[in-house]
Amino acid sequence: MKAALLVESLTGNTWKAAEMIGDKLQQDRWTITGMSKVGNPDHASIQRADLVLVGTWTHGLFVVGQAPWAVGNIANLPAMRGKRAACFLTFALNAGTSIDKLTTAVGQTGADVVGGLEIKRNHLDEHTDLFIERLLGALESA
Ligand SMILES: Cc1cc2nc3c(=O)[nH]c(=O)nc-3n(C[C@H](O)[C@H](O)[C@H](O)COP(=O)(O)O)c2cc1C
Helix, strand or coil: CEEEEEECCCCCHHHHHHHHHHHHHHHCCCEEEEEEECCECCHHHHHHCCEEEEEEEEECCCCCCCEECCHHHHCCCCCCCCCEEEEEEEECCCCCCHHHHHHHHHHCCCCEEEEEEEEECCCHHHHHHHHHHHHHHHHHHC
């Protein structure tokens, strides 16, 4: 499988999670076609990928008003019809329904979204493992 990573990150956690996901998938013999910002996407890497992984972080007031950061940028991505996608979202305490909002936004690009997972910022290694396990499971059963 070939995957492109699209990431938004302010303080580096989501970028780190994306790098971990990329490394772990490469260990599983996947090809990573590129990693770029959602707001400045590398179109060639998206075109070459079968699967697009979109990651961002939770922005809100910690107990209310949480939303995926820069979710509006997702609407500017190239049409992804015919590709599969999955989402991940880093957070500190409580992400509310941000993962659902992110999944909906990615689905609106035309991609077939196979799932999404919240990744707690102080459990990046453990939760990126879980993300990959669930991703592989979802792809197998699709
Ligand atoms: C302005 C701001 C608002 C945040 N709001 C929330 C929030 O509502 N809920 C939460 O769980 N984490 C919240 N966080 C924590 C971030 O989602 C978390 O640190 C995330 O991993 C940051 O990703 P990044 O390092 O890739 O920028 C907030 C962080 C910032 C800077």
